[in-house]
Amino acid sequence: MAFDWDVIWRNKYLFLGGLSVTLKLFVLALAGGLPLGIILGLGSLSSRRWLYYPTRAYVNFIRNIPLILVVFWVYFSLPLISGRSLGPFTSAVVAFVIFEATYFCEIIRAGFQSVSKGQIQSAYSTGLTYFQMVRYVLIPIAIRRVIPSLLTQGIVILQDTSLAYVIGLREFVRTAAIVDSREVRPLELYSFVAIVFLVLCLVGSLVVRRLEARDRQRV
Amino acid sequence: MNKQDTAKGSEPMVQIKNLSKWYGDFQVLYNINVQINEGDCVVICGPSGSGKSTLLRCVNGLEDFREGDVIVEGVSVKEVSHNRGIYKLRSKIGMVFQHFELYPHLTALQNITLAPRKVSKVPGQETEKIAMELLERVGIPEQARKHPGEMSGGQQQRVAIARALAMKPDILLFDEPTSALDPEMIRDVLEVMVNLAKEGITMLVVTHEMGFARAVADGIIFMDEGKIVEQGDVESFFKNPASERAKDFVDRVLVHI
Amino acid sequence: MLRGILLTLQIGIISWIIALFAGILIGTFRTFPWRPLRVVGTAYVEIFRNIPLLVQLFFWYYAIPPLVGQWLNRMHNLGYYCAIFGLGIYTASRVAEHVRSGLNTVPTGQRFAGLSTGLSQLQLYRHVIIPYAIRVMIPPLTTEFLTVFKNSALAMTIGVLELTGMADRINARTWHGLESTTGAIAGYLIIGLSIITLMSLVESKLRIPGLIKR
Numbered sequence: 154m155a156f157d158w159d160v161i162w163r164n165k166y167l168f169l170g171g172l173s174v175t176l177k178l179f180v181l182a183l184a185g186g187l188p189l190g191i192i193l194g195l196g197s198l199s200s201r202r203w204l205y206y207p208t209r210a211y212v213n214f215i216r217n218i219p220l221i222l223v224v225f226w227v228y229f230s231l232p233l234i235s236g237r238s239l240g241p242f243t244s245a246v247v248a249f250v251i252f253e254a255t256y257f258c259e260i261i262r263a264g265f266q267s268v269s270k271g272q273i274q275s276a277y278s279t280g281l282t283y284f285q286m287v288r289y290v291l292i293p294i295a296i297r298r299v300i301p302s303l304l305t306q307g308i309v310i311l312q313d314t315s316l317a318y319v320i321g322l323r324e325f326v327r328t329a330a331i332v333d334s335r336e337v338r339p340l341e342l343y344s345f346v347a348i349v350f351l352v353l354c355l356v357g358s359l360v361v362r363r364l365e366a367r368d369r370q371r372v
Numbered sequence: 373m374n375k376q377d378t379a380k381g382s383e384p385m386v387q388i389k390n391l392s393k394w395y396g397d398f399q400v401l402y403n404i405n406v407q408i409n410e411g412d413c414v415v416i417c418g419p420s421g422s423g424k425s426t427l428l429r430c431v432n433g434l435e436d437f438r439e440g441d442v443i444v445e446g447v448s449v450k451e452v453s454h455n456r457g458i459y460k461l462r463s464k465i466g467m468v469f470q471h472f473e474l475y476p477h478l479t480a481l482q483n484i485t486l487a488p489r490k491v492s493k494v495p496g497q498e499t500e501k502i503a504m505e506l507l508e509r510v511g512i513p514e515q516a517r518k519h520p521g522e523m524s525g526g527q528q529q530r531v532a533i534a535r536a537l538a539m540k541p542d543i544l545l546f547d548e549p550t551s552a553l554d555p556e557m558i559r560d561v562l563e564v565m566v567n568l569a570k571e572g573i574t575m576l577v578v579t580h581e582m583g584f585a586r587a588v589a590d591g592i593i594f595m596d597e598g599k600i601v602e603q604g605d606v607e608s609f610f611k612n613p614a615s616e617r618a619k620d621f622v623d624r625v626l627v628h629i
Numbered sequence: 630m631l632r633g634i635l636l637t638l639q640i641g642i643i644s645w646i647i648a649l650f651a652g653i654l655i656g657t658f659r660t661f662p663w664r665p666l667r668v669v670g671t672a673y674v675e676i677f678r679n680i681p682l683l684v685q686l687f688f689w690y691y692a693i694p695p696l697v698g699q700w701l702n703r704m705h706n707l708g709y710y711c712a713i714f715g716l717g718i719y720t721a722s723r724v725a726e727h728v729r730s731g732l733n734t735v736p737t738g739q740r741f742a743g744l745s746t747g748l749s750q751l752q753l754y755r756h757v758i759i760p761y762a763i764r765v766m767i768p769p770l771t772t773e774f775l776t777v778f779k780n781s782a783l784a785m786t787i788g789v790l791e792l793t794g795m796a797d798r799i800n801a802r803t804w805h806g807l808e809s810t811t812g813a814i815a816g817y818l819i820i821g822l823s824i825i826t827l828m829s830l831v832e833s834k835l836r837i838p839g840l841i842k843r
Contacts, residue, residue: 434745459747462745462746462747463746464747469742471738473736473739473741476761477761477764478760487746487747490752491748535742536745536746538746
C-alpha cells in the first residue's frame with residue numbers, strides 16, 4: 154500500500170475550513186470559560202453559604218461527568234429552553250463554556266488562595282471596597298501566578314474541541330472523517346490530523362515551559 | 373594479592389590525593405590532600421560554601437570528581453565508581469546527614485535494618501536484635517516502633533547514627549550532624565559522637581562544634597573557598613592559627629561559644 | 630443501560646491497569662540518570678499527551694487495521710479492543726507525568742542516605758524512593774483514575790456501546806435524548822463517587838504516621 158499524501162493537498166480548503174471552525178470554537182470557549190471560571194472561583198471562596206454551596210455543587214457535578222455527555226446534553230436540552238434548534242456550533246460553544254469554566258474555576262481558586270491574607274487586608278486598609286480589592290489586587294496577583302496552569306488548560310481545551318465531532322459539527326476531525334469516507338485514506342488523513350494537533354499543542358506547551366522558567370528565575 | 377593489600381596495615385585508612393572538582397565551569401575543590409589514620413577523628417571546619425560537604429561526599433563516591441583520587445582502605449574510589457565495587461565500598465563507610473534523611477515511611481527499627489537485610493542479606497530477626505542494641509547505644513530504645521515524623525530532631529539524628537552503624541562500618545562520615553538541631557538536643561547527639569570517637573572508630577566530621585573538636589579530635593582541617601587553608605593539631609589551631617582567615621573564623625566561633 | 634455501565638467499568642478498569650504499568654515504567658525512565666531512557670520517556674509523554682484522545686482512537690480504529698490486514702477488520706469486537714488499548718496508552722502518558730513528579734519529590738538527601746549504606750540503584754528505588762513516592766502520587770492518580778472513566782465515554786465514537794454509547798443508541802431509537810443522557814450522567818456520578826470513597830480508604834491505610842497529610 155503506497156502512501157498518498159496528496160489527498161491532504163487536494164482537500165486543503167476543506168481542511169482549512171475545518172481548522173477555522175476548531176479555532177473559532179477554541180477562542181469562544183476560552184472567552185466564555187475564563188470569565189465564568191473567575192466568577193465560580195470567587196463563589197468557591199465566598200463565606201456566604203448561599204453562594205458557596207451552589208457553586209461547589211455545580212463545579213463538582215460538571216467535573217465528574219464526561220465532556221462528551223455535556224456536549225450531548227446541551228445539544229438535546231438547548232432547543233427545549235430556547236424553543237428552536239440552535240445548531241451544533243452554538244450547542245458546542247455553550248457546552249464548552251459550561252464545562253471548561255469549572256476547570257478554570259479550580260485553577261483560579263488555587264491562585265486566589267495563594268494571595269496572602271496580609272495583602273488583602275492591606276488593600277482594605279487603604280479604603281478599597283470588596284469589588285475594588287478583587288479588581289485591583291486579588292485578580293491581578295492571582296492570575297499572574299496561575300498563568301502557566303491556565304495555558305496548559307488552554308491546550309487541553311484545544312484538544313477537547315475535537316469532541317464537537319459527536320454532534321456533527323464540521324470541525325477539524327469531522328472534516329478528516331468526511332474526506333476519509335470519500336477517499337478512504339485513513340492512515341494519511343488521521344496521521345495528518347494527529348500531527349497538526351501535536352504541533353499546535355507542542356508549541357503551546359513550549360510557551361508554558363518558557364513562562365515557568367521565567368517565573369522561577371523571578372523568585 | 374596485590375601490593376596495596378599487603379601494605380594495608382601501615383597505610384592510612386583514607387587518603388585524599390590531589391582532589392579537584394568542578395560543577396560545570398565552577399571549581400569547588402582545589403587540589404585537596406588529606407590523610408586519615410585508623411582510629412583517628414578528624415574535624416573539618418570553615419565558612420559555609422567552602423566545599424566541606426562536597427569533599428565528604430567525594431569520599432564515599434556520592435559525588436564524582438574530575439582530578440585526583442580518594443583511596444579508602446586501599447581501594448580507589450575513582451576506579452570503583454563506575455562498577456559495583458562502589459556499593460561494597462559504601463557499605464563500609466557510614467554517613468550521617470545534616471537533615472537526618474531517615475526514610476519517612478519506615479519505623480526507626482526498619483530504617484536501621486533495611487541495609488543489613490538487603491545489602492548484607494542478614495536474616496531479619498538477627499538484624500532486629502542488632503538494631504535494638506544500636507538504639508540502646510544511642511540512648512533511645514523506646515523509639516524503635518515510631519516513624520521519623522513522630523520523633524524530635526535529636527532522636528531522629530540518633531536513629532540516623534544507629535543506621536550508619538548498622539553496617540559495621542570502618543569509617544563514619546558526619547555532615548554537619550548538629551546544625552539542624554535545637555540547642556538542647558545538640559548535646560545528646562554530641563554525646564553519642566564523643567563516645568564513638570573514644571571507642572576508636574575512624575571519623576571524618578564536618579561541624580562547627582568547636583567544643584567537640586577540642587574534646588576528641590585528633591586533627592583539624594580548615595577550609596575556605598574550596599581549598600585547605602590549614603591542617604594539623606587541634607590545640608595549636610585554636611591557640612595560634614597561621615592564616616588571617618582562620619584567625620577570623622576562630623575568633624568568631626569562640627565568641628559564639 | 631446497565632449493560633452500558635458494565636462495559637464502561639470494564640473498559641475503564643482494564644485501560645487503567647495498562648496505563649498504570651506503562652505509566653510507572655515511563656515515568657521512572659524519565660528520572661533515570663541515563664539520557665537515552667529519558668529521551669524515550671519524554672517523547673512518549675509529549676506525543677500521546679498532545680494529540681486529542683478522539684484522534685488517537687480514530688487512528689487505532691480506522692488507520693491501523695488496513696495496514697495489519699483484513700482479518701482485523703472482521704474481528705467482532707475491534708472497537709472494544711481499540712478503545713481499551715488507545716485509552717490505556719493515552720492515560721499512561723498522563724500517569725507517567727504524575728509518577729515523574731512524585732519521584733522528584735523524594736529529596737536528594739534520601740538518595741544519598743540510601744546509597745551511603747551501600748544500597749544499589751535498584752534497591753534504592755525498590756525500598757526507599759518508590760514506597761515514599763507512591764504516597765505522594767495517590768491523590769493525583771485518583772483524579773486520573775476518575776478521568777479514565779470519563780474518557781472511556783469516547784469509546785462510543787468507534788462504535789462501542791458503553792454508557793454514553795447506550796444513551797446515544799436510545800436517543801436514536803426513541804428520540805428521548807435528554808432523558809437517556811441524563812440517565813448516563815447519573816451513571817458516571819455513581820461510578821465517580823464510588824471511586825472517591827475507595828481511594829480515600831486506600832489513602833488513609835497508607836498514611837505515614839507523623840507525616841503531614843497533603
